[in-house]
Amino acid sequence: MAFVRKKNVKGRLYFQLVETVSNKGKTKQKVIKHLGTEDSAKEYCRKNKILFKFKGPEANLSGFFGSGKQVSEFVTALKGRNEIPLKFEYLQDGARRWNALVHSRDYELGVIETELIKEYAKEILNEVKEKINLIDLGCGTGEKANLFLERMKQYKRKYVALDISENILKLAESNILKKFPNLNSEFLKIDFEEGNFAQITEPLREKNYPANLILFLGNTLGNVSDMSRVLTNIRESMTFRDYLLIGIELFDIKRTQDILGHYRGNRIWQDNIFTALEYFGLTQNDGYFEVKFNRNKSQVEARFVIKKDKEINYGSKKIRLKKGEKILLMISYKTIPRNIQILVAETGFVVKRFFLTENEDYALILCKPTKL
Numbered sequence: 428m429a430f431v432r433k434k435n436v437k438g439r440l441y442f443q444l445v446e447t448v449s450n451k452g453k454t455k456q457k458v459i460k461h462l463g464t465e466d467s468a469k470e471y472c473r474k475n476k477i478l479f480k481f482k483g484p485e486a487n488l489s490g491f492f493g494s495g496k497q498v499s500e501f502v503t504a505l506k507g508r509n510e511i512p513l514k515f516e517y518l519q520d521g522a523r524r525w526n527a528l529v530h531s532r533d534y535e536l537g538v539i540e541t542e543l544i545k546e547y548a549k550e551i552l553n554e555v556k557e558k559i560n561l562i563d564l565g566c567g568t569g570e571k572a573n574l575f576l577e578r579m580k581q582y583k584r585k586y587v588a589l590d591i592s593e594n595i596l597k598l599a600e601s602n603i604l605k606k607f608p609n610l611n612s613e614f615l616k617i618d619f620e621e622g623n624f625a626q627i628t629e630p631l632r633e634k635n636y637p638a639n640l641i642l643f644l645g646n647t648l649g650n651v652s653d654m655s656r657v658l659t660n661i662r663e664s665m666t667f668r669d670y671l672l673i674g675i676e677l678f679d680i681k682r683t684q685d686i687l688g689h690y691r692g693n694r695i696w697q698d699n700i701f702t703a704l705e706y707f708g709l710t711q712n713d714g715y716f717e718v719k720f721n722r723n724k725s726q727v728e729a730r731f732v733i734k735k736d737k738e739i740n741y742g743s744k745k746i747r748l749k750k751g752e753k754i755l756l757m758i759s760y761k762t763i764p765r766n767i768q769i770l771v772a773e774t775g776f777v778v779k780r781f782f783l784t785e786n787e788d789y790a791l792i793l794c795k796p797t798k799l
């Protein structure tokens with residue numbers, strides 16, 4: 428008897444009409460007809476009086492995440508705070524989506540920071556008085572690190588990329604090794620929100636150069652829910668000889684609309700923050716994006732507002748998303764130099780230098796650990 432099967436290919440859900448056939452004692456499912464999206468499959472089933480009921484594998488959470496812990500964190504955040512932490516949007520197809528976003532003109536932030544690095548990388552490396560291992564925390568495509576590596580030719584370089592997303596690490600590896608095929612490099616999966624990563628930074632100092640320069644670029648600090656916790660994790664992975672370079676967008680009340688302009692109506696960015704929901708069967712037509720500037724917290728907040736009741740299935744569990752519910756998909760903290768100075772001081776750093784764009788809308792901040 429024919430029945431409908433749900434397939435998840437690269438995060439996109441589609442439906443097939445299949446029947447079970449047996450051949451030489453073995454049974455398998457044979458596709459009779461491709462039904463397309465959920466809506467067109469339902470329509471076909473209604474017309475042909477076929478039960479629209481899924482058989483076969485459901486969307487598999489552990490297939491999306493890197494660990495069981497991440498599954499629990501995702502479920503708890505979604506059920507307990509109506510939030511999907513942004514880090515999950517970089518998993519799986521999120522790598523391709525981030526690659527598209529960081530190169531797009533509409534988003535601007537990637538381009539602005541890249542130009543700033545081109546201008547100041549040499550000065551930053553001069554300011555760092557040590558021979559360093561370059562650690563790229565939340566490495567993304569690795570292309571910004573390339574700009575530093577190009578200017579570190581005076582000695583043998585050591586580069587370590589750290590990221591939560593396996594696919595992002597593969598992308599960075601391909602970009603870095605294309606430029607520097609013989610580079611002494613490592614590409615390691617970590618979650619910097621979980622704790623310090625001294626198990627990586629300490630052996631580097633032992634085996635390679637005596638100090639580390641940690642790059643924390645792309646406004647990544649502004650995207651985490653607890654910046655102090657993340658800075659503390661970084662601080663606990665450093666000694667007094669190390670350096671930290673933070674890349675962050677700055678805030679000025681007159682620029683609120685410009686800041687929102689990076690996001691509002693930007694389809695590539697919407698795809699970027701929709702990776703997880705799409706993997707679990709939602710489409711962007713199931714709701715709409717709401718992007719606001721929260722003045723109290725000085726952050727852009729992006730939510731997906733659900734238009735009709737939906738359900739995310741995983742194994743035997745379900746998460747119900749009710750019509751009208753708003754799911755927080757992104758926060759992006761924007762600050763003024765004074766506030767970031769206070770924040771880093773509270774977590775055990777001193778600012779050595781600010782490197783600013785001409786109109787002071789983006790900063791690279793070079794910090795060093797201090798005594799707490």
Ligand SMILES: C[S@@+](CC[C@H](N)C(=O)[O-])C[C@H]1O[C@@H](n2cnc3c(N)ncnc32)[C@H](O)[C@@H]1O
Binds near residue numbers: 529537565644
């Ligand atoms: C905004 S992108 C910036 C990428 C790159 N640094 C750049 O400037 O283009 C954030 C990066 O950090 C990674 N990331 C986000 N949260 C993370 C976490 N908790 N642990 C490790 N990596 C994380 C993402 O996978 C992504 O590659």
